[in-house]
Amino acid sequence: MATITKIIGLQKLQNKLNxxxxxxxxxxxxxxxxxxxxxxxxxxxxxxxDDGDLRDSIGWTxxxxxxxxxTLGKVAASELAGDLTITIYAGNSKAYYARWVEFGxxxxxxxxxxxxxxxxxxxxxxxxxxxxxxxxxxxxxxYRANKKQAKRRINKALRGAAKKVAAQ
Numbered sequence: 001m002a003t004i005t006k007i008i009g010l011q012k013l014q015n016k017l018n019x020x021x022x023x024x025x026x027x028x029x030x031x032x033x034x035x036x037x038x039x040x041x042x043x044x045x046x047x048x049x050d051d052g053d054l055r056d057s058i059g060w061t062x063x064x065x066x067x068x069x070x071t072l073g074k075v076a077a078s079e080l081a082g083d084l085t086i087t088i089y090a091g092n093s094k095a096y097y098a099r100w101v102e103f104g105x106x107x108x109x110x111x112x113x114x115x116x117x118x119x120x121x122x123x124x125x126x127x128x129x130x131x132x133x134x135x136x137x138x139x140x141x142x143y144r145a146n147k148k149q150a151k152r153r154i155n156k157a158l159r160g161a162a163k164k165v166a167a168q
Contacts, residue, residue, distance in 0.1 A: 024161035025084065031157040032086050035150035036060035039088055039142050046138035047090075048101065057095040058139075065089035068096045070139065090139050104135030 043058050057069065062083060065071045069089035091098030109127045 023165050024158055027157035027161045027164075028084060028154055031150075031153040032084065033060075035146060035153055036086050036088055038149070039146045042145060043088075043090065043138050043142035046142060048136045048138070054091065054095040054098055054101060057092045057098065058090045060086055060088045062086060066092045068093045070098050070102070088143070098139070100133065101136050102139050103137075105130075105132045107132040 037060070040058055040060055044055050047055050047058065049055050057066075062085065065087045066089065069091040071087050071089050090102070108130050110130045112126050112128050
């Protein structure tokens with residue numbers, strides 16, 4: 001003989017579960033924004049400052065970064081994250097050299113500023129040797145320093161959303 005079980009409050013539970021995505025989305029957005037702001041603040045404090053263009057170009061946005069900026073990473077399938085995709089970036093059309101500051105450059109030849117310059121061998125020419133530049137990481141160290149805290153904050157937001165919906 002089959003036993004029939006009646007679940008009391010099933011519709012109420014289903015209503016709460018239906019509300020969970022919107023509540024979770026709001027709390028996750030707040031966690032993402034706070035984490036992005038912390039990463040940006042640290043990167044701005046670590047970047048070497050000459051004229052301030054590179055420092056001023058560091059920021060975050062929903063969606064794509066400005067043209068010429070380097071990013072920390074991209075979501076492979078944007079439909080999975082939807083509007084919860086935050087992009088942290090450094091550089092823009094004016095501060096196009098963000099990568100060079102972060103990773104440094106190897107020795108290379110550059111065009112001489114004057115029509116005739118002395119090359120390494122002492123001969124006149126239009127190219128001169130550039131010794132390269134040392135790296136001054138500011139972007140990835142900021143991300144790595146804040147990554148664990150950002151994950152904890154997002155997990156806490158998910159737990160908080162579940163508790164908030166369950167309490168209603």
